[in-house]
Amino acid sequence: MARQRMLVIGGDAAGMSAASQARRMQGPEELEIVAFERGPRTSYAACGLPYLVEGLVESPDRLISRTPEEFARRDIEVHVCHEVTGIDTGARTVSVRHVSSGDERTEPWDELVIGTGARGVRPPLPGIETDGVMQLRTIEDGVELDRRIADGARNAVVVGAGYIGLEVAEALSARGLSVTVVELLDTPMAGTLDGDMAELVAAAVRDGGVDLQLGAGVEGFEPGADGSLSGVVVGGRALAADVAVLGLGVQANAELAGAAGIPVGDAGGIVVDERMRTPVDGVWAAGDCVESRHRITGESVVIALGTHANKQGRVLGTNLGGGSATFPGVIGTAITKFGRTEIGRTGVTEEHARRLGIDVVASTARSKTRAGYYPGAEPVRVKLVTRCDDGVLVGAQVVGGEGAGKRIDTLATAIWCGMRVEDLATADLSYAPPMSPVWDPVVFAAGVAARDLWR
C-alpha cells in the first residue's frame, strides 16, 4: 500500500494527540503526518492561563506542552501561522493560507483530522471591540492581561460566573485588582450546579473579596478619553473598569467543516461516531469542535475540556493508525477551585434531570474533609442525584475545603459504572483521620441518598 498522508487542522490538544498516537501506530514510511495551525504555537495548556495571570506559573513557556521542533523529531511536520480556509472532501485537499504573507496553497490528504477547537462567545454588545475588552483563550491573551495589570490596571469586570469567569476573577483578585463579576443568571455556575450548591460557591466568591453581581446583564462597554476601556454598563450604570474579561462559555469552531458538507449537530459541534470518524469518508474530528454523547441523558453535547480533547485525539490516532479504540462519551465531570473552596460536579443536576423528565431524588449531606478532631478538617457538602426507578446514582456535586474537589472522581466512577447509591454506601473506601472522617463524605452522602430513596 502506498504511503498515506494524514493532514491535521489545528495544532492543539486534540489534533496533536491524534498525530502523536497515529505516529506511535505507524512509522513515517507508512504514514506522513502534517499539521497546520493558525496561531504561532502548538499544544499549550489553555486551562493554565488563569494561573499564569495570577502569577503562579513561572513563565508562559511552562504552558507549552510540545513545540513544533519536538514534533518534527517524531516525524510530525507542523506549520504554525497557517490557516486552513477550505476543505474539499471530493478532491481530498485543503486550502491553506499563510497568516502573515497571505499566500494560499492547496495541500492533499488521504486522512483529514479536524481539531479546530472552540472560541469564546462574544455577544454583539455595544463597545465590545473596545481596547481592554478581552478573552483568555491563548497564551497571547494571558501575556496581554498580565501586561495590563503590570501597567496599572486597578478595576476589572469579569462577564460571566462560569468556570473561566471565576478562575479569572480569582486570579485578578489575587493580583490586587478590584474585581466585579457580572452574571446574567441568578447563581454562579448555573447549569452545572444546582442552585443550592451554587449558593455555597457564591458565598466563597464574596468571602474572597470579589463583588459578585447576579441576575445582572452587561449592556455595553464604554471607552474613556484615550479610547481604551473605562467602564462596563450594567443596569444602566457604568462600573469603572480598566479591563474586562469575557467568560461566557465557548462555541465549537465547526464552520469550516460545515462549509465543506461535513455534518454539524444541533449543539453546534461536528458530528462524529465513537471512533471519532465524521460521516464523510476519510474525515475525522476530535476535541472542542465535536459533539460528544452524554452517557446519562443521551444528549449530544459540546464540552470544551482538555481532558476530552486528549482522549479523543488518542482514540482517533489509534483508529486512523490501524488500531481499534472508542471514545465512550462523557458524563460532564468538571472541577475547579475558588480560593480554598473546591468545586466538583459530574452527571446530571437535579434541575437538569427534572427538565428531562427523569424521576430523581436529590439528597444533600454535610460532612468534613478529615476527621473532625484532625487539624484542617473543613466542611464539605455533597449533593447526590439518584434515579428513583433503580436507585442508580446519576449526578453529584461537591463543594468544600481542601480535598473536597477530587472526591468527585469517586462519584464519577460510580456513575460511570451505573452504581446504586445503596452499594456506594457500603463500598470499601479509604479511611485515615488526616484524610477522611470514618464515614467518608462520599459514603456518608450515599447512605443519606439510600435512605431518602425509601421515603
Place this chain on the structure above:
Amino acid sequence: MARQRMLVIGGDAAGMSAASQARRMQGPEELEIVAFERGPRTSYAACGLPYLVEGLVESPDRLISRTPEEFARRDIEVHVCHEVTGIDTGARTVSVRHVSSGDERTEPWDELVIGTGARGVRPPLPGIETDGVMQLRTIEDGVELDRRIADGARNAVVVGAGYIGLEVAEALSARGLSVTVVELLDTPMAGTLDGDMAELVAAAVRDGGVDLQLGAGVEGFEPGADGSLSGVVVGGRALAADVAVLGLGVQANAELAGAAGIPVGDAGGIVVDERMRTPVDGVWAAGDCVESRHRITGESVVIALGTHANKQGRVLGTNLGGGSATFPGVIGTAITKFGRTEIGRTGVTEEHARRLGIDVVASTARSKTRAGYYPGAEPVRVKLVTRCDDGVLVGAQVVGGEGAGKRIDTLATAIWCGMRVEDLATADLSYAPPMSPVWDPVVFAAGVAARDLWR
C-alpha cells in the same frame, strides 16, 4: 410480642453503631438495649491516637465520639468497666464482672451482639513486660505515651513498620524523639504494598529522619537500673530506648465467643454471614472481632478498621431491628500518610495475586498530583494490578505527595464495580490544573495498564 432485650458486648464502634441503628429502627417500648464495656469509656477514635501523641489533637476528649450519658439519652444503657466473662447461648445469658469490684452477675438477652474488637499482638519476647514497652490501642495508652514524652523520653523504638508503626513513628519524630523502626521483613507495609511501592515508603520514612531497620528482628527488651526500659535488643545489640511501641498488627478478640461454641474461622475471627449473624441463633457479631469476605480473593479476613466496624454495626442494627441490610465484604482499601507522603492501597497486591495463582499484569505509572506547571505539583506513583483473562482491575497502590492518597477511592470504586482498566482509561474524571494533570494519574495509569495487557 414481648419487649426484646438486645445485649451488646463491647462499647466501641461496632457494638454502639449496632445499638444506635437498632434504636433508630425500634423504640424502647419494643427493644431494650444494654451494653457492657470492659474499659472506662465508649466509642472512641483509636485511629486518632497517633495524632493525639503528635500533639495535633487538642485533648483526648476530642477522640470520644459519644459518652455513656449521650447513649442514655437515646435509651441505650451502657455499663462501662464491666467485662463479660462468659456467654451461655442455651440459657441466653452472659456473666458480667465489674472490673474494679470483681462482683459477678448474670444478665439475660434475647439478641446478643458481640463487638469485642481486637488486641495488639504481643509476642512472648524476653522483657516484653518491662515498664516502657507499650501499645497504642486505648486513650489511656495515648495519654501515657504523651506523659512519657513530657517526662523527657528521648529515644524510641517502634516495633513493626505497618500502618500503626509508621504513624506512631511519625508522631514520636514530630515530638522530637530519636526514632528507630525495627521491621522483621524486608520492606515496610509488607503484605499490603508490593516491594516496589514499599521502597517509596521506606525512602519517605528515612527522609523524615526516622532510622528504619528492615529485615531486623527484636530479640528482647532490657530494663535499666530503675527497672524501666533502657534498650531494645536487635541483632544482639541494644538500641537505647526510653520507650518502645509495639505495632505488630492485631488479633481478633474471639476467645469469649469461641468458648461459648460460637464458630471462629481460620483467620481467627468470629464467623458471620452478610447480615452479621453468627451461625448461633440470636447471636450477632461485628467489627474487628469478625471475619469479612474479601471480594476479590474470596478469602475470609480480619481487617481491623473503624470504617468496617461502623458499617457492619449499622447493618447488624438494621437487621436486628427488623429491617434488611447486608455487608458486602471488603477489598482491603487502606490509606495513611507519613510526613507529606500519602499512601493508599486497595484490592490485591501483585505478590498476593501470584500467590493465589491469579494471572495478573502489574503496571506502574509515574505522574504528578497537579498540572506540572502549577505550584505544589508533586510526584505520585500508581501501581495497578490487572487480571489477564478479562482485563479487570483487581488491585491498586498509590504513593505520592499531597492529594495522592484519596485517589485510591476512585480505584477502589472501579474495583468494587469490576471495571476493566481499558474503561477506566477513558472514563470522564475531573481535570483542573490546581488538582490534576490533564491526564489524571488514575486515568494515566489505567491507560498504561491497558497497553501492558496487550503486550
